[in-house]
Amino acid sequence: MQARTLRGWGWVHKWSSLVSTLFILLLCLTGLPLIFSHEIEHLAGSEIEAPPMPAGTPQIALDRVAAEAVKAHPGLVPLYFFAEEDLPDLWYVKLDTRVDTDESESLLILSDARTGQVVDVSAFDEGFMSVMYRLHVDLYAGLAGKLFLGFMGLLLVVAIVSGVVLYAPFMRKLRFAEVRRERAPRTRWLDLHNLLGIVTLVWALAVGFTGVINTWADLIFQAWQAEQVAALQAGKTQVLLPKDASDVPAADGSLQTAVDRVLAAAPGMAISMIAYPGTLRATPEHVAVILRGDTPLTSRLTQALLVDPADGEVLEASARPWYVTALQLSEPLHFGDYGGLPLKILWALLDILTIVVLGSGLYLWLKRGATEVRG
Amino acid sequence: MMRIWLWPLALGLLSALGLLAGLVSDGAGDWFGWLALGLPTLVGLQGMWRGRAPTQAPRRAAAVRPAERG
Numbered sequence: 024m025q026a027r028t029l030r031g032w033g034w035v036h037k038w039s040s041l042v043s044t045l046f047i048l049l050l051c052l053t054g055l056p057l058i059f060s061h062e063i064e065h066l067a068g069s070e071i072e073a074p075p076m077p078a079g080t081p082q083i084a085l086d087r088v089a090a091e092a093v094k095a096h097p098g099l100v101p102l103y104f105f106a107e108e109d110l111p112d113l114w115y116v117k118l119d120t121r122v123d124t125d126e127s128e129s130l131l132i133l134s135d136a137r138t139g140q141v142v143d144v145s146a147f148d149e150g151f152m153s154v155m156y157r158l159h160v161d162l163y164a165g166l167a168g169k170l171f172l173g174f175m176g177l178l179l180v181v182a183i184v185s186g187v188v189l190y191a192p193f194m195r196k197l198r199f200a201e202v203r204r205e206r207a208p209r210t211r212w213l214d215l216h217n218l219l220g221i222v223t224l225v226w227a228l229a230v231g232f233t234g235v236i237n238t239w240a241d242l243i244f245q246a247w248q249a250e251q252v253a254a255l256q257a258g259k260t261q262v263l264l265p266k267d268a269s270d271v272p273a274a275d276g277s278l279q280t281a282v283d284r285v286l287a288a289a290p291g292m293a294i295s296m297i298a299y300p301g302t303l304r305a306t307p308e309h310v311a312v313i314l315r316g317d318t319p320l321t322s323r324l325t326q327a328l329l330v331d332p333a334d335g336e337v338l339e340a341s342a343r344p345w346y347v348t349a350l351q352l353s354e355p356l357h358f359g360d361y362g363g364l365p366l367k368i369l370w371a372l373l374d375i376l377t378i379v380v381l382g383s384g385l386y387l388w389l390k391r392g393a394t395e396v397r398g
Numbered sequence: 399m400m401r402i403w404l405w406p407l408a409l410g411l412l413s414a415l416g417l418l419a420g421l422v423s424d425g426a427g428d429w430f431g432w433l434a435l436g437l438p439t440l441v442g443l444q445g446m447w448r449g450r451a452p453t454q455a456p457r458r459a460a461a462v463r464p465a466e467r468g
Contacts, residue, residue: 190406195402199404200445219442219445221409222441222445223442224406226435319421362428362431369435373439376443376446
């Protein structure tokens with residue numbers, strides 16, 4: 024490579040790293056406990072469980088769960104129900120002042136699916152983990168904070184790619200993984216920076232770039248919503264269950280019946296999320312029911328069906344577009360939560376190695392010139 | 399060229415396969431994922447161990463200090 028080209032890549036590597044390093048360090052540090060949030064909750068005893076009741080206690084209608092939630096939090100309206108695979112008797116219910124807010128001030132509560140009672144959990148959205156989460160996700164600055172961190176993530180990707188280009192010239196006279204520990208500290212750290220950078224390369228690119236995609240989640244869902252509404256208006260929808268289907272309960276305007284009709288139209292699927300009309304995930308007139316399958320892949324790649332609570336028609340407005348697929352695959356690849364505890368431990372170790380790469384990079388910049396002078 | 403890129407390429411490919419394996423299959427996929435991501439991690443950790451600061455560096459201290467004073 025020509026010396027001028029090399030200097031150019033060096034410039035790109037230096038500035039993309041310098042601008043983003045402190046934020047990426049923050050992301051690595053706050054991300055570390057977040058990898059284990061499930062385990063930490065378990066150890067801290069703040070794990071959420073449904074109050075004990077006889078096995079097989081039937082669940083009440085969703086409409087009653089919603090009514091109880093609103094009764095407990097007057098002035099708010101329900102936006103979403105979320106189901107957790109391992110908490111079958113609980114619903115997470117998201118409430119806000121309107122259905123079309125940006126949800127930054129929304130309230131997430133837990134409701135007992137059998138009684139509608141709001142389960143008292145000692146402030147599961149406060150405390151250390153919540154601070155870690157907000158610092159990691161949006162710096163307490165909503166969408167602007169997310170997009171800012173996303174931009175820092177893009178700079179990280181640039182830094183990684185330019186770092187790979189610079190790897191070869193630095194390694195010309197070295198064996199792979201050679202660390203010259205008897206030389207000056209800067210040389211030792213340069214070798215470590217190169218080694219750790221190259222072994223974490225693919226993981227850091229994957230986690231970095233999927234993190235960037237996750238920051239676009241709101242925009243991605245907005246785009247999909249627009250696409251679904253457009254498909255509805257153009258009449259380009261696929262009807263999965265007609266209004267007058269005979270072997271399912273007739274629509275009566277209730278949420279429960281609407282959801283039952285969706286489940287009847289999609290056998291073998293389980294509810295992941297229910298979105299009220301007017302929210303980001305639904306359309307102004309339809310309830311959206313997000314369904315998941317039971318294989319590792321289909322439990323991530325969900326299917327969104329729309330149902331009109333007034334007439335009970337179940338539709339698929341538009342098949343999941345590629346950018347939603349990308350987002351849904353980005354979540355596990357960023358969180359590292361798809362391969363049990365061993366994968367989480369590897370995630371943590373690679374995260375720590377990345378911290379060393381960032382720290383050594385900063386050190387190399389601060390001590391720049393030292394090696395050239397002293398040889 | 400090949401000498402420089404052989405190991406990085408092998409470890410990178412292994413990492414990529416490891417990242418995807420756990421997504422597409424439980425059980426065998428998870429095991430492969432742990433091994434495939436574990437290897438580059440191990441190489442990195444081992445490098446950190448080999449590259450730890452020398453416990454004593456009398457030669458360097460002697461060589462550098464007079465120069466700095468002067």
